[in-house]
Amino acid sequence: MRMQLIMCLTLLCFTPVFALTPKTPADKQMGNSSKTNSTQKYVDVDQDDGEFNAIGSKKKKKSTKSSSAKKHVAAMHSTGDMVMIINPEMRAQDLNEAFAFLRKMSKTRAISMTLLDGRSFTHVLSMDVMKGGTMVIVKTSTTKGVKYHVVNIENIENITHE
Structure with missing residues (x-):
């Protein structure tokens, strides 16, 4: 299962982070998830192996601590809940x-x-x-x-x- 998340993540440094679903209710109805915004960066999430990459770039293997934290965020997102990670x-x-x-x-x-x-x-x-x-x-x-x-x-x- 693949979803897109808005990421401004530095989990290892414990800085405030916001991970929100990029789809609005209108986008969900239309099936449109290819929104772009100059201040937001969309990230592909592959829940099978925990690898993340910016759209259009190669996947790079992240550390296990970072991957497990991102898997947790992705799992919470699959339930439809909004996730906000703060300091x-x-x-x-x-x-x-x-x-x-x-x-x-x-x-x-x-x-x-x-x-x-x-x-x-x-x-x-x-x-x-x-x-x-x-x-x-x-x-x-x-x-x-x-x-x-x-x-x-x-x-x-x-x-x-x-």
């Missing part, structure tokens, strides 16, 4: 600001955090981003006292009021 520090900052906003809006309502694996933390007292920006220390209040949880940034689905 973990930026995501941590956004989550921290969201937590501060919820805390400021209502000091009496409990804040809860839902993780991608289905777990949730209720009565979140504080959220501290670690130095590297890839992990968060979540302080929760339980009937047995205060507990601390260390969570990867990419595993946090949302933060809400209860």
Whole structure:
């Protein structure tokens, strides 16, 4: 299966990256996927072997770490979901600001955090981003006292009021 992705990727350097589907709903109906834009570069994705190349150039074998990351992005794209890869520090900052906003809006309502694996933390007292920006220390209040949880940034689905 072949698809096209808009790539501005430097996965190994952890810079902000956007990988979006180039097809609009009108293009999908018409079967037209050959749009070009001077600021965007389209890339062929071959999911069989993980090789990527710019359209019209020879395929070059990428490192296995880069190939596996690109396969993951391609697999997510095959489901029709939009994928936006951002710097973990930026995501941590956004989550921290969201937590501060919820805390400021209502000091009496409990804040809860839902993780991608289905777990949730209720009565979140504080959220501290670690130095590297890839992990968060979540302080929760339980009937047995205060507990601390260390969570990867990419595993946090949302933060809400209860």
